[in-house]
Amino acid sequence: MSLSNHIPILIIAIPLLAAFLVPLVSRINKQATGILTTLALGVSLILTIVLTAKILSVGPQVYVFGATSSSLTLPSGLKFPIRIMLEVDAMSIFMGIITAVVSFLGAIYSLSFIKKYDGVDKYYSLLLLLTVGMFGMEFTGDIFNFFVFLEIASIASVALISFRGIDFGEPAEAGFKYMVVSSISALMVLFAVGIFYGQYDLLNFAAIASVIKYSQLDKIALGLLIPVLAMKAGAVPMHMWTPDAYSEAPAPITMILVAASQASLYALFRVVFSLYNISLNALTIGWIIIIFGLLSMFIGVTMAIVQKDIKRLMAYHAVSQTGYMLLGVGVGLAVLANPEALKDYGITAMEGGIFHIMNHAMYKGLLFLTAGALFFRTGTRDLNKMGGLAHYMKYTTIFFIIGAAAIAGLPPFNGFASKLLIYESVYRFNPLLSIIAMVVSILTLASFVKVFHSAFLGPKLPQFKDVKETPRSMVFAMAVLSCIIVFFGLFPDLIVKNLVHPAVISLIEQLQYTGTVLGGM
């Protein structure tokens, strides 16, 4: 059926249409805005799952805007593509599934979380725009189009972080810091796009990848792109915005922001693997990414142990877990030029790192939603003031235990599966890195035991005596995430073989990426 060719663009265009219709609908009926948002994101989720099945069976899909047929990448007589196109391969759709699930559950959670605030129609419109920006970053095949979607996601997320700034001053301060950081990183990405255009006269990822020579200007572009995309993802020397932005945003937005930071991490991997591939000095660049990863892991978790604010603590843990992803993929990059080492432990390291991206989005999202539930009922985020909440909020306690066990890497949950893949393969590369990773995991468990003890255990406190359980839509969102965590933990082999391994192969094999667009030349 011809509609199945248009699925990649419908995943982006339907939330965009809904984002523009939400303010018109809110003039008629205010309740309908939440339902419209949830419907649009639900349709995107279903279409993403359909597209995953198609890509895993057929191969990467290309969608060309405005051409006479959706896969006509080379117009007649030309040897390079000139239109903007979407190129969806296994790694892009892996990130697309994360974005679709996280934003759908965020919209469901927001149905009851955001009711008492003012300006709810703008909130839903911005949430849909943030989702469009993330999908665009993950699906696009054109470097300038990537810059545009990166800026859309940044501007929407800054406005959402400062959403409570009408009554309090701290969200505005956090929003200002994040806006400065994301402006600089987007402008430096645009500078690198200018360098590529000036040298090769092409703007398409696959076309540049087929003609790239690692000249002095390309080294400058790589030196601009790696720190700047790692800065948007929250890696350590550049992580200063993460605790402020994640703690002051409303709780469902924090969950979606985690997925947005990981979309920047995906862009970093796409640039290093699919654009440059073997032409760069793989060992040096791999070690640079490994050093970023180690610093993030260690500094993230040590700063997290001393925090008193529950969401700030979880934000430092997000920095630390990003270090695991950088470590795994950095080891894979460092052995890219060495075929037996790559087949031996390089691919396993990359599988661990990339599987960890999905696991982290799930359990960190669940933990932020439980912190949001605590804030919604008690009105405070300070751990010194909370206590004994397990008596009143039973479901939230169970979900928090599942999330904390998953992040610490305990066996029947999904954190264990990806961390084990990382430990085993990184040990073969260099034993010291693996030992540091295990120590960080133990410190993570220690800090979550602290949070559990001070927020949930203890006697019933008198000021919380009419705290009830959270509303049904919030419990539903947290329950779905818990089920996904338990399922991934019990059957990790299914996910790794069917979703993660094709993603890793599509990153390593540059010829598969360029061949889809340039037609096997």
Place this chain on the structure above:
Amino acid sequence: MKGMSRIVKTVTNFVYGFIIIFGFYIIVHGHLTPGGGFQGGAVAGSAFALLLVSYGSLNSKKFLKDDIFSLFENFGLTLFIILGFSGLGITFFYNFLANSGGWFGDAALIGVNPGDMNTGGVIPLMNIAVGLEVLSAFGVIVLTMARGAEFTKKKEKS
């Protein structure tokens, strides 16, 4: 904020209509001469900024209304996306009106010529949608900032 002197108000009364018409000229001829949706919308939006500055933010609330600008901005955006969807029979953003003989459907002439406005297909319609959106967005931004500025000034006085 307070308005400006009588000379400024008189010149504004005379000039703001011409600025808006010039903005519309740039929007509509976007497929022939330099310009297009955003540039023309920015020029027309600056007319609203001129009105706001010369009459003062309290007086201009009588004739520049925030929610009407917001409504037009939504219309512009929705029109743009629907034009993108309507080419979906072939691909998204396909120019289904070009060379077809309907609205804006003539074939473009080659070489030096004064330019035929009936060409271009879907492009002039998208220019109009984007221009409408940009001029309303400028109105909303400038009015909201003026309202925020007078709120902080009120807090300073008290």
Place this chain on the structure above:
Amino acid sequence: MIGNLAYVAVVIFIGLGIYSLMFKKNLIKIAIGIVLIENGVNLFLITLGYRKGAVAPIYTQSPSGQAMVLPTPQALTLTSIVIGIATTALILSIAMIIYKHYGTLDTDQVRRLKG
């Protein structure tokens, strides 16, 4: 050397923007620094398209056989200017909200989120 004058201007803009962003303490001056960096990058994009002895790429006003400057960087720069307006409007509005709650625009005193 005269042909490279535009690239020298790009470096000066970006350098001044980064200086203003790092060393100035007023929030509005930080916003101005971001605007300067954005102007520098836009100038860089436009300068990439120049070809010697070519005319403006207006289709209906140039005789055939005449070289034109590249039009694609002009489209890229336009998109970037639009994004810059949205960024500037948002960052100035957030600075106004900070002034409303903190009473000052000095970054040494806008520091309630610590640790």
